[in-house]
Amino acid sequence: MSTTTGAFIAGGIAACGAVTVTHSFETVKIRLQLQGELQSKTEAVKKYRGVLHGVKVILQNEGPRGLFRGIGSAYCYQILLNGCRLGFYEPLRTGLTTAIYDDASVQSLGINVFSGAASGVIGAAAGSPFFLVKTRLQSFSPFLPVGTQHNYRNSFDGLSKIYKSEGFKGLYRGVGAAMIRTGFGSSAQLPTYFFAKRRLIEHLGMEDGPALHLASSTISGFVVCCAMHPPDTVMSRLYNQTGNLYKGVFDCLYKTISTEGLFAIYKGYFAHLARILPHTILTLSLAEQTTKYMRRLEDRMLPESIKDKI
Numbered sequence: 001m002s003t004t005t006g007a008f009i010a011g012g013i014a015a016c017g018a019v020t021v022t023h024s025f026e027t028v029k030i031r032l033q034l035q036g037e038l039q040s041k042t043e044a045v046k047k048y049r050g051v052l053h054g055v056k057v058i059l060q061n062e063g064p065r066g067l068f069r070g071i072g073s074a075y076c077y078q079i080l081l082n083g084c085r086l087g088f089y090e091p092l093r094t095g096l097t098t099a100i101y102d103d104a105s106v107q108s109l110g111i112n113v114f115s116g117a118a119s120g121v122i123g124a125a126a127g128s129p130f131f132l133v134k135t136r137l138q139s140f141s142p143f144l145p146v147g148t149q150h151n152y153r154n155s156f157d158g159l160s161k162i163y164k165s166e167g168f169k170g171l172y173r174g175v176g177a178a179m180i181r182t183g184f185g186s187s188a189q190l191p192t193y194f195f196a197k198r199r200l201i202e203h204l205g206m207e208d209g210p211a212l213h214l215a216s217s218t219i220s221g222f223v224v225c226c227a228m229h230p231p232d233t234v235m236s237r238l239y240n241q242t243g244n245l246y247k248g249v250f251d252c253l254y255k256t257i258s259t260e261g262l263f264a265i266y267k268g269y270f271a272h273l274a275r276i277l278p279h280t281i282l283t284l285s286l287a288e289q290t291t292k293y294m295r296r297l298e299d300r301m302l303p304e305s306i307k308d309k310i
Contacts, residue, residue: 006298010290011086011283015078018282023074024067025275027138028054032268033236034139034147038245038259047144051271061143070137073155077130081182084123086287089115089190107198112191120186124178129171131178133158135239147240166242174238177249181231188227193220193284213285221280225273230265232272 019026028051036044048054058066093115094104100111124131136150136158152158162170197216206212234252237245246252256264 005087006294007090007291008083008087010294011287012079012083013290014086014286015082015283016075017286018279019071019074019078021282022275022279023071024055025051025271026074027058027067027069029268029271029275030135030138030236030240031058031141031144031146032271033233034240035267036260036264037147037237038255040259041261044260047146051274054271057144058141062141066141069140070134070155073130073134073137073158076155077127077134080127080130081120081123082283082287084126085116085119085182085186085190086283088119088122089186092118109191109195112194113187116190117183117187119190120182121179123186124182125175128175128178129159129162130155131235132162132171132173132239135236139240147237148242148245150240173241173243174235177231177235177238177252180249181228181235184231185224185228189220189224189280189284192223193217193280196220210285213288214281217281217284218277220284221277222273224280225269225276229269229272233265233267 028048031048031054032050035046035048048057055067093111096111096115097106097108098104101108133152133155137152137155139145139147140149140151150158152161159171166173193216196219197212200206200212200215201208206215230253231249234249234256237252237256238249246255253265
């Protein structure tokens with residue numbers, strides 16, 4: 001197995017490759033989630049009518065740059081989030097399993113879910129300021145604005161302005177929602193992926209390789225999207241506000257449902273699915289390959305005394 005550092009690096013590289021492909025759908029998803037914010041259905045104007053329409057109007061009015069707003073912040077966030085999530089999952093799972101069962105090979109659903117959630121929560125907290133800026137950059141549009149608008153030149157300009165106006169606390173606005181959202185997603189993603197992988201090998205006789213990784217990550221992606229979309233909507237709204245609309249997670253959830261209806265928390269679901277499926281497939285499939293590369297690299301670089309301990 002690779003070291004925790006090696007797994008962290010492998011996970012971060014894999015996630016950056018995935019987000020390059022899926023970032024445009026994330027932009028559309030955020031704008032759909034913010035569209036008609038705290039307005040009744042009769043009052044709300046639909047500027048973006050779905051995934052493909054959203055992509056089309058953003059390209060027409062803002063060009064490719066509009067779809068890729070905040071990509072720099074997305075890279076920083078993905079390195080921290082998925083580096084922690086993919087890097088800490090196996091050490092946590094192995095440590096807990098060994099402590100409880102004295103056998104690291106035992107597969108416990110409870111331990112797997114807890115390890116996935118815990119590693120995701122750590123990553124979400126670490127990367128929250130970058131996700132905050134990313135959300136605000138993606139929601140900004142000089143042509144078809146939705147939600148509160150923040151005109152930042154780039155990610156670091158955004159971080160600087162937030163710190164100057166709101167202090168350190170402002171950089172972590174919405175972190176509670178981010179931790180809940182990522183805890184939901186991570187508790188589903190990695191256990192589902194490894195469960196599907198084991199079952200496909202056992203029942204369909206698939207061999208460890210790209211086809212198995214693709215099938216397992218597709219199953220995982222569907223489960224993740226269903227589990228994490230409501231807290232994802234809440235998180236997007238908390239990140240985009242400046243503190244004037246919602247007091248916290250439950251206040252945002254209550255106001256959204258009472259004003260816009262129950263299905264408002266599923267705004268942008270199909271855009272999320274269009275993003276999360278390829279993102280999960282690419283992240284987990286690339287992580288398998290980058291982890292193998294990191295293992296080979298560590299085998300060449302690490303002394304035998306360290307190898308014997310990992």
